[in-house]
Amino acid sequence: MFVWSMVRPFLPRTLLKYYIGHLMRRHARWLVGFLDPWLTITIGEHDGGGRMGFGVVYDRAKAYLSNQCASRARSLRAELVARGADRFVLSMDHNEEIADEFRGATVWWHSVSAGGAVPQRSYRLVFHERHRELIVESYLPHVSREGRAIMASRRRQKLFMNTVDRHNSSWSYVVFEHPSTFDTLAMDPAKKRAIMDDLDAFRNGRDYYARIGKAWKRGYLLYGPPGTGKSSMIAAMANYLDYDIYNIELTSVTTNIELQRLFVETKAKSIIVVEDIDCSADLTGKRDKNPPGPDTNEDVAARKVTLSGMLNAIDGLWSACGGERIIVFTTNHVEKLDPALIRRGRMDKHIEMSYCCFEAFRFLAKNYHGIEAHPLFDEIKALLHEAEITPADVAEHLMPKCAADDAESCLTSLVKALAEKAKGNGTAKINSMDDFPKDDEIVLDK
Ligand SMILES: Nc1ncnc2c1ncn2[C@@H]1O[C@H](COP(=O)(O)OP(=O)(O)OP(=O)(O)O)[C@@H](O)[C@H]1O
Ligand SMILES: [Mg+2]
Numbered sequence: 257m258f259v260w261s262m263v264r265p266f267l268p269r270t271l272l273k274y275y276i277g278h279l280m281r282r283h284a285r286w287l288v289g290f291l292d293p294w295l296t297i298t299i300g301e302h303d304g305g306g307r308m309g310f311g312v313v314y315d316r317a318k319a320y321l322s323n324q325c326a327s328r329a330r331s332l333r334a335e336l337v338a339r340g341a342d343r344f345v346l347s348m349d350h351n352e353e354i355a356d357e358f359r360g361a362t363v364w365w366h367s368v369s370a371g372g373a374v375p376q377r378s379y380r381l382v383f384h385e386r387h388r389e390l391i392v393e394s395y396l397p398h399v400s401r402e403g404r405a406i407m408a409s410r411r412r413q414k415l416f417m418n419t420v421d422r423h424n425s426s427w428s429y430v431v432f433e434h435p436s437t438f439d440t441l442a443m444d445p446a447k448k449r450a451i452m453d454d455l456d457a458f459r460n461g462r463d464y465y466a467r468i469g470k471a472w473k474r475g476y477l478l479y480g481p482p483g484t485g486k487s488s489m490i491a492a493m494a495n496y497l498d499y500d501i502y503n504i505e506l507t508s509v510t511t512n513i514e515l516q517r518l519f520v521e522t523k524a525k526s527i528i529v530v531e532d533i534d535c536s537a538d539l540t541g542k543r544d545k546n547p548p549g550p551d552t553n554e555d556v557a558a559r560k561v562t563l564s565g566m567l568n569a570i571d572g573l574w575s576a577c578g579g580e581r582i583i584v585f586t587t588n589h590v591e592k593l594d595p596a597l598i599r600r601g602r603m604d605k606h607i608e609m610s611y612c613c614f615e616a617f618r619f620l621a622k623n624y625h626g627i628e629a630h631p632l633f634d635e636i637k638a639l640l641h642e643a644e645i646t647p648a649d650v651a652e653h654l655m656p657k658c659a660a661d662d663a664e665s666c667l668t669s670l671v672k673a674l675a676e677k678a679k680g681n682g683t684a685k686i687n688s689m690d691d692f693p694k695d696d697e698i699v700l701d702k
Contacts, residue, residue, distance in 0.1 A: 293384055293385045293386070294382050294383070294384060294385070295382070295383055295384070295385050295388060295391075296380055296381065296382050297380070297381040297391075297396075298368075298378050298379070298380050298381075299313050299314050299317050299378060299379045299380075299381070300314060300376065300377075300378040301314045301376065301377045301378060313400065314377075314378070314379065315403070315407065316399065316400050316402075316403025316404055316407065317365075317379050317399055317400075317403055318347055318379075318403070319345075319402075319403040319404075319406040319407045319410070320399045320400075320402045320403035320406065321347065321348055321354070321365055321367075321379070322345050322346050322347045322406070323402075323406055324354060324356055324365075328354045328355070330352070331348070331349035331352045332346045332347065332348065332349055332352075333346065333347050333348070333349050333350075334346055335347065345410065347367075348365070348367040349367065350367055350368070350369040350377070351366070351367065351368065351369070352366075352367050353365065353366045353367075358390070358391075358394070358395045358398065359390060359394070359395075361383065361384070361387040361390055361391070361395070362383075363381055363382065363383040363387075363391065363395065364381070364382045364383070365379055365380070365381055365382075366379065366380040366382065367379055368380055383395075412431045412432075413431070413432040413433070413494065413495075413498065413499070413500055413501075414429040414430070414431060414432055414500045414501070415429060415430055415431075415432040415500070415501045415503065416428070416429040416500060416501065416502040416503065416522075416526075417429070417430075417503050417505065418502075418503075418504055418505055418508060418509065418518055419508075420508050423510075424514075425508065425509055425510075425514050425517070425518055426521075427502065427518070427521060427522075429500075432494065432500065432501060434491035434494070434495065435491075436488040436489075436491035436492045436495065437492050437495050437496065438451075438452055438492050438496055440488075440492070440623060441485060441488055441489060441492050442485070442612070442616035442617070442619040442620045442623070442647050442650075442651075443485065443609070443616055443619075443647075444613065444615060444616070445615065447607075451489075451493075451605075451607065452496065454474075454605060455493060455496060455497055455582075458474050458582065459497055459580075462579075462580070465579070471579060472579030472580050472581075473579060473580070473581045473582065473583060474582050474583070474604050474605070475570065475582075475583045475584075475585070475602050475603040475604050475605070476493075476582065476583070476584045476585070476603065476604070476605050476606075476607060477584075477585050477586075477587070477590070477598050477603040477605070477606045477607065478490070478584060478585070478586045478587075478607050478609055479586070479587050479588070479589075479590035479606070479607070479608055479609065480588070480608055480609030480610055481588060481609075481610075481611065481646060482588055482646070482648075483646035483647065483648030483649060484609035484610060484611065484646050484647055484648070485609050485647050485648070486531075486586040486609050487531065487586070489607070489609065490527065490529055490584055490586070493527060493582070493584070494527050497525075497527075497582075498525075499525045499526050499527050499582070500523065500525065500526040500527070501526065501527050501529055502518075502522045502526055502527070502528045502529065503529045503531070504518060504528065504529065504530050506530060506533075506561055509561050510560065510561075511560075511561070511565075512561055512562060512564070512565025512566075512568065512569070515561050515565055515566065515569045516565070516568060516569050516572060518569075519569045519570075519572065520572075522581060524579060524580040524581065525580050525581075526580075526581055526582075527581070527582045527583075527584055528581055528582070528583045528584070529583075529584045529585075529586070530583075530584070530585050530586075531586045532586060532587060532588065533585045533586065533587050533593065533597075534587045534588070534589045534592045534593060563594055563596070563597065566597065567596060567597065567602070570583060570602055571602065583603075585597075585598070585603060590606075611644040611645060611646055611647075612640065612645050612646060612647045612649075612650045613640065614636070614637045614640050616647055616650075617636060617640060617650055618633070620647065620650055620651055620654055621633075621654060621663075621667070624651070624654040624655060624666070625654065625662075625663040625666065627663050630663065630664075630667060632664075632667045632668065632671055635671055636667070636670065636671060636674065639671065639674035639675060639678055640674065642674075642677075642678040643674050643675075643677035643678040643680075644677070645673070645674060645677060649673070650670060653666060653669045653670040653673055654666045654667075654670065
């Protein structure tokens with residue numbers, strides 16, 4: 257530098273500007289490499305498209321490092337595996353550094369946190385330039401693979417719910433631990449088998465969906481009276497597939513855009529549920545209920561999720577992002593829903609959850625008391641033809657209420673309830689005949 261500063265005033269400007277400048281630029285990389293042979297790769301928490309990218313690489317690196325750092329790092333952070341769980345996951349604390357070995361090469365991981373309202377966390381991977389190929393071609397895929405496997409082994413099923421935070425909807429979750437499975441669900445065995453086969457075909461259908469050019473998603477409409485097992489069926493489906501559940505409470509979603517964003521922010525291998533769709537929003541009207549136009553304050557206040565918004569949310573191009581999602585609507589009043597909403601292709605499988613039949617009763621009796629036959633079964637069979645009772649009600653009667661309750665007393669309680677219902681049905685008929693005006697009354701009325 258000393259020599260350069262001495263010589264510089266005597267060199268012609270053109271030579272300085274073009275020749276030496278060009279030379280310096282050409283060799284800058286070599287010069288930097290010579291002086292500093294360390295390369296850095298940064299993996300940010302929100303890399304890969306901000307909110308919607310979900311920082312998949314970051315999550316995998318974090319999982320990978322949590323295994324490495326548990327024994328090596330001195331400053332650690334502890335997080336619960338999931339809210340409500342008791343197990344902890346350790347990760348590197350901010351500004352902590354650990355070294356890792358891979359096929360003879362040493363790399364260093366730094367955990368970096370840039371301040372601000374929302375801290376930007378990232379990992380910085382530092383390695384020697386001579387290992388560039390090894391790191392990019394082999395080490396990073398190794399980290400990703402291992403990280404994914406660790407995440408899978410730690411995975412707990414989650415139940416996401418949309419919450420409103422400063423006028424914005426976002427997802428928050430709890431660990432999902434519902435005991436309902438297809439083994440505890442009382443329904444026609446053939447129907448149950450068909451649903452399980454359908455779910456299997458969906459889960460294994462990645463290539464099939466790609467081949468026929470359809471987004472990898474499937475819609476289920478569960479309909480039937482209250483207490484027939486619609487919510488239990490959703491839990492059973494989630495447990496069977498080991499998927500997460502995203503439960504959308506439509507009444508707290510204010511705009512179509514918000515709804516769309518919620519759908520986009522769901523991850524693959526999940527069931528998106530809208531319960532009681534007929535009550536949650538007015539989805540019975542025309543598609544373009546809220547045509548675009550200048551908004552008044554009243555318009556903005558009244559804006560809600562519309563039918564077209566819902567259709568876009570279900571079918572929108574988002575469904576191409578990752579795929580493998582099941583959408584489930586439940587309703588007590590299928591006839592109230594707009595046909596566009598539940599047409600095949602949108603709600604591919606319509607499942608009626610109906611009142612308890614004898615088969616379903618036998619299933620519940622076996623589940624609750626371990627009995628496959630009983631002298632009261634015949635009477636119950638006959639009564640089930642006369643009275644409608646939900647599986648929820650049957651289950652309630654079959655459940656022992658005190659230590660003295662056994663199969664006999666529970667079945668007797670059920671028989672009593674069924675007989676009363678049957679009698680009620682009969683009475684209702686007689687009442688309606690009594691109410692029917694007699695001939696002379698009709699004359700009088702005229
Ligand atoms: N088919 C069934 N098999 C076994 N148990 C059932 C069945 N249906 C209902 N139950 C029992 O009744 C309870 C209520 O059922 P569930 O919440 O699934 O009904 P639902 O159809 O979702 O009702 P709603 O329309 O009111 O939401 C369950 O916790 C379960 O114990
Ligand atoms: Mg329900």
